[in-house]
Amino acid sequence: MNLQFGLYQQQSLKLTMTQELKQAIELLQYSSQELVSFLEEKAIENPLIQLEHTNVKYIDLHSDGSKKRKSYKNERDYKQWIDQISQSSINLQDYLFMQLSLKTLTNSEKAVLSYLIYNLDSNGYLTVPIEEVAKKNDVELVVVNRCLDILHGLEPVGVGARNLQECLLLQVNQKKDCPTLVNTILTQYFLEFADRKWKPLSKQLGVEINEIQWAADYIKTLNPRPGAAYHSEKAQYIVPDLIVTLENDTIELDLFQKHLPNVQFQKDYYKMMSSYKDQQVKHFLKEKTQDYQWIMRSLQQRKETLLKVGMAIIQKQYDFFLKGPEYLKPLTMKEISEEINVHESTVSRSVREKFIQTPFGTYELRYFFSTSIMKSNSIDEVDQASAQQVKMRISHLIEHENKLKPLSDQGIADDLKNEGIIISRRTVAKYRDQLNIPSSSKRKRFA
Structure with a gap:
């Protein structure tokens, strides 16, 4: 083995990526927005490059402005034009401050309420503990609780809640037709109800399980995110390539x-x-x-x-x-x-x-691009189905199942097998989770 130092010539082949090839690869993987940004940067760096945006129309100041505008061909075109006008919207904080302006408040109450309102998340929930509010505003805890009660009395009902249970209770307390069972469940048995431990819960309350189901249907009519209606984002439109x-x-x-x-x-x-x-x-x-x-x-x-x-x-x-x-x-x-x-x-x-x-x-x-799943059409013939097709079949089976006896993951796998789609129970559970569909125990209805 030669371990001496020296200069030697060696001929070899290797692939080197040129600047042009690297740039071509980068441009290929760019999205439309990334490509526009890249070209704009290049136009700044390179004075020989000029960009002309085809979707921007320039106004000729020397043209005759007295020309008649084109009339709308029909009412549909007019409505489409109206849709382009931006609508004015009010955010949650402004809406709450507008309601507070009609109330008589002390300076300390105004300061505390402002602090509370500015610490609401997009769903209308309070994100800071009341002890911190009292410390930050140098007031007693009694003042914070009083201000919190004022906030809870504003619209939308449920705003200022510290958790889901409190949010639902605030709405229930303002409904005169609310069943007593709903109030009892939300106040004393919220965790058992949320975990769908309804059979032992019905025994504890001394009611039929179908009454728990009716209470659940009533609770579903409540709004778990009261502030979401005032938190809107502009729609992001997709431009196809x-x-x-x-x-x-x-x-x-x-x-x-x-x-x-x-x-x-x-x-x-x-x-x-x-x-x-x-x-x-x-x-x-x-x-x-x-x-x-x-x-x-x-x-x-x-x-x-x-x-x-x-x-x-x-x-x-x-x-x-x-x-x-x-x-x-x-x-x-x-x-x-x-x-x-x-x-x-x-x-x-x-x-x-x-x-x-x-x-x-x-x-x-x-x-x-979807993975393949074995699909047997007959004893001798074997075909393949895509994962998307299987997900659509799972969604269809669950949508048309008997809600009193929902299909288990194994039951779905058996039904798919009868259709010629060979899939395991574990795969059914994985696809069901990807479709954001709850398990059979959480889909089950009792009335």
């Missing part, structure tokens, strides 16, 4: 890019700077020109790859786009990569945070 249209059983795929800016080359700036004989200026122009060309090639490659992946998904999930989500088939990224002759990681980057608009709604591209 691909659009599928269906005409006469013919599927067409289009790349939607109207929301992306057009990348233009600044010819005037290039001509002006080319007139300079400074070598640093020439080097700068060459570098920025290459940068522009790399971006254009990367964008073009991104378009082509997205269309290839989209077309491959349509071919594999043809029944889905014709008939609906219940016909979704099992599919892996490896199958798509082999179909379009690219690496599996390229497919993974292509579907990252990309959306496709279909006749049945807008879906994330990752939605179409």
Whole structure:
């Protein structure tokens, strides 16, 4: 074994990632918003790049403003235009302060109530202990409790509660038609009721179990989140990257890019700077020109790859786009990569945070990749079903079950087996949890 130091020549092959390749990979995995941000940053860095936003219309100040506006074609167009007008809304704090302005309060009460209101969460619950409120405002605990009672008397009913039990009791106490059993359950047996230990609870209370069920139905009419109605967020709209249209059983795929800016080359700036004989200026122009060309090639490659992946998904999930989500088939990224002759990681980057608009709604591209489950159609024939199909069947079985005798996970597995879908009880429980469906004991009704 030679352990001597020295200079040696060795020939080897290795794959190096160029800057252009790295940039192409980054652009492929960018979502639409990330791509717009990237292009805007590049336009700031590179004076040869100019972005033109197609969704922004410029007003010609020299045009004749006396032209008549286009009339609405029909009432439907008018309503759509009205929908674009923003509505004024009031938040929970403002609504509570507006009610307090009608009451006669001392300065200390105003200070404590303000502190309480500003420490409500989005659901209207108080997030700080009353001892801390008293300490922060340098008042007695009696004053805090009095202010809390004032807060509990405001609308929406239940605001200022410190837990769910108190929130429900505040609402029940203001209802004149509230059954006595409901008040008793919420006051003394809330944990047993919440854990659905209804049989021992009915014995303790000396009532039939169906009366517990009626009390539960009444409690469900109460609002567990009284402040949520005043906490609204603007809807986040999804802009699809691909659009599928269906005409006469013919599927067409289009790349939607109207929301992306057009990348233009600044010819005037290039001509002006080319007139300079400074070598640093020439080097700068060459570098920025290459940068522009790399971006254009990367964008073009991104378009082509997205269309290839989209077309491959349509071919594999043809029944889905014709008939609906219940016909979704099992599919892996490896199958798509082999179909379009690219690496599996390229497919993974292509579907990252990309959306496709279909006749049945807008879906994330990752939605179409689902694991397979054995499905036996006969003794000799074995087929495969996707996990999404199985979840839909589980949801359908539970939706149409007898609520007095709900299906257990094993019962669902047996029913699916009769349909030819081979699945274990543990897998049923996993899919049920993913669907946010409670267990059979919590779905059971007694009346």
